[in-house]
Amino acid sequence: MLADIMLGQYFPGTSVIHQLDPRTKIISTILFISSIFLAENYQAYSIVAIFVGIIITLAGIPLIMILRSLKPLWVIIMLTLLIHIFTTPGTIVYVLGPLTVTQEGLHMGLLMSLRLVFLIVISSLLTFTTSPVTLTDGIERLLKPFKKIGLPAHELAMMMTIALRFIPTLLEETDRIMKAQMARGADFTSGNLLRRARNMIPLLVPLFISAFRRADELATAMEARCYRGGDHRTRMKQLHISRRDWVAYGIVLLLIGVLIVVRINVK
């Protein structure tokens, strides 16, 4: 039951997008997200849409997965649409009781919710095409310059990696302890809220103990192998910026350039 949970949403593949350096993908995503705010008319939006479409195709992610990533934020998208439709002043096209629908509102609502959709799709593409570990690697390297102002970049990344690593382990452990206590007559599913919370104690206490024990063992094991943080550490998988990555940056900058031109020229 618990083992069925999928970790993250990484979709393994070998596409160009998958092969990009994680840093490139993170920075390009940030650049793209800011560039969306340059777009404010349908022409610019179509350019952005085509761009997103090309990336999805290149990454080889099934459309159904993309749509699924939109699902949790569906409510926010709809809310954005409705608020804009009903609150923007302008030429009235329809009256619905105290609410008025304006032409400007329809435009704004559509553009704003599309903007949200693009934001979500492009950031999901980042997690679809980058495995969690690679992603943390990328984040670590990007945060490195901030070490000078006291940001523990390596430690943060290590914590993220360890946390990710232990999610399946702890799920398995939960499953086992649950079964063991059920075999001793424990009941996790019936009763009111308070009772159910109290019934969780036989599960939570052993789980915490085991998590602490694992943390302790892991710390000892790391120390035994002379682990001592970021400085002078070498890595098994070196991040490598290749020509592909420069091309990617070029394309993103080109997109930004085009969007600026469209913004200035098309009114």
Next chain:
Amino acid sequence: MSIILKNINYVYMKKTPYEKIAIKNINIEIKHGEFVGIIGHTGSGKSTLLQHLNGLLKPTTGIVSVDGQDINLKGKTAQNAKRSVGMVFQYPEHQLFEETVYDDIAFGPRNIGIEEEEVDRRVKKSMDFVGLEFDQFAKRTPFQLSGGQMRRVAIAGVIALEPAYLILDEPSAGLDPRGRDEIFGQIIKMYKGTGITVVLVSHNMEDIARMANRLIVMNGGEISLDGSPLEIFRDCQAELKEAGVDVPPLTELMNKFNQRGLAVDHAVVTMDAAAQSIVAAVGRR
């Protein structure tokens, strides 16, 4: 009086790309009073099979019945039948949570609504069974005990439910030889003393050879051998090899003697008996 598994199949994560058949076509009867050893290498379906015996897993197809009662039906009788099968998981000490040894052992009996007086009797009895001095341990916190002691507390917690069938999954894993001997000594004592039915999963063939009177070998989710341990060790070495398990070193040694023409007795499980048999065989020459 027996646990009967009829045509049991179990499929993990059915209808997903990760679908995997864990066990298939399992038909066994575990009779009252048997001491069954189950072996098989990692992933052979042992644990999955065990969890069917007390309803923790419901078979994808097939019927599990305990003393004639299908345990996967709803209702009180099915529930009671399920409760007559006690289950000791691997590393059972990981499930301890109460403040005192006493309370942890009493957790099971209290859950099934047993009177406090009877709970007290059962706690004392189970602690006695696993060799924990009541006065010395009952009020202590389980988390300050040694690994072997913690495991005994956990086993006592299952015994306190007074099951008719006791299932143990690798009860000696991670213990030192002394702790292992103690645990097994207590299991044997209990088996002989109460007539409880025991199902024991172990990687250690010697333990199984010494204790079990029936051996089941699992391979690839199926039962590949089922019979008396000594016969299986003597006659089915090819099958054992295929299942990825080794015969006990002692049996292996005796087999080698026989191959070299020294007629020793295969059916020995202790070092002393082996020594005597070798001495006798040499004497005959």
